Amino acid sequence: MKFSKYVLLAAFGLSASLSFADEMKEVRIATEGTYPPFSYLDKGQLTGFDVDMANAMCERMKIKCTIVSQEWDGMIPGLVAGKYDAIVASMNITDERKKKIDFSNKYYATPARFITVKDGGVTGNSPADLAGKSIGVQVSTTQSNYLEENYKDSEIKQYKTVDDAAMDLANGRIDAVFSDAALLYVWMKTKDGACCDFVGGDVINEKYFGVGKGVGVRQGEAELRDGFSKAIAELRADGTYDKINKKYFPFSIY
Incomplete structure (x- = not known):
């Protein structure tokens, strides 16, 4: 062109x-x-x-x-x-x-963040906090790369969309979701997302997220x-x- x-x-x-x-x-x-x-x-x-x-x-x-x-x-x-x-x-x-x-x-x-079910037992977002837990993330994303390299003691579950991961969290199939904070904020304002809340603080790492x-x-x-x-x-x-x-x-x- x-x-x-x-x-x-x-x-x-x-x-x-x-x-x-x-x-x-x-x-x-x-x-x-x-x-x-x-x-x-x-x-x-x-x-x-x-x-x-x-x-x-x-x-x-x-x-x-x-x-x-x-x-x-x-x-x-x-x-x-x-x-x-x-x-x-x-x-x-x-x-x-x-x-x-x-x-x-x-x-x-915007930063990346983790969400989890309210009072679901996850109290932090460090690798140690999420060891043995299942984390949902969208496939082929910077968030996916970050989890694969830094959360080796967690089960990383890849999804086609963040919505798919969020619905599995709401239905008790996984323990947390990791994605863009603004997107997750909006989802948690919906009926389905009322189950959940942020856990831990912002995740900012220029190496992964630019x-x-x-x-x-x-x-x-x-x-x-x-x-x-x-x-x-x-x-x-x-x-x-x-x-x-x-x-x-x-x-x-x-």
Whole structure:
């Protein structure tokens, strides 16, 4: 795809209508669609924080975008293979991932946390606290990598989605779930999640979780990457970001 012309036009505030009509190829953005409140289906339509941010960034960059759903464990391979042109799916910016793809600046950053059933006997989140316990986590995530390397005395159970793991926790099949704190906070506000609460404090480790979540693009597409970074800064500056944030969370996730 040729990004340079229309990204530069957008960056300098020039009219891109002729270029869009005559030359622009649609920018396809992948999100997961099973990660509420960041991306999920509502009446058959993709919505959520990631989706709203993707649309806002595209509008600011004056590019036409289509958002598609992609299962998490195929997200990076699909981008590299050209199935879509960017990822807006709460993906942590890590050194390991940067070996395969490139990232914009962060558009949000929240810690990882553990949850467990209230009064279920788990009182801390250290490896010793969870030795002999079963912990649910989404497959192919930074949280999964962290558990595999640091909680060797626990049973790590991999799930296709965090919701699947959370429901097994609510039904007494596992002892804890480890995921993004903001996602777990929202789930615990639901009827199913009322069973559970955070245990221990924030888990912050740049080696595993990077510096935040960014827009993923293929390596070598610096203009598209920088266009997303510029759009994020502008949305932060003009208050649009805060409006989207408050739609989903009662606290800042930046």
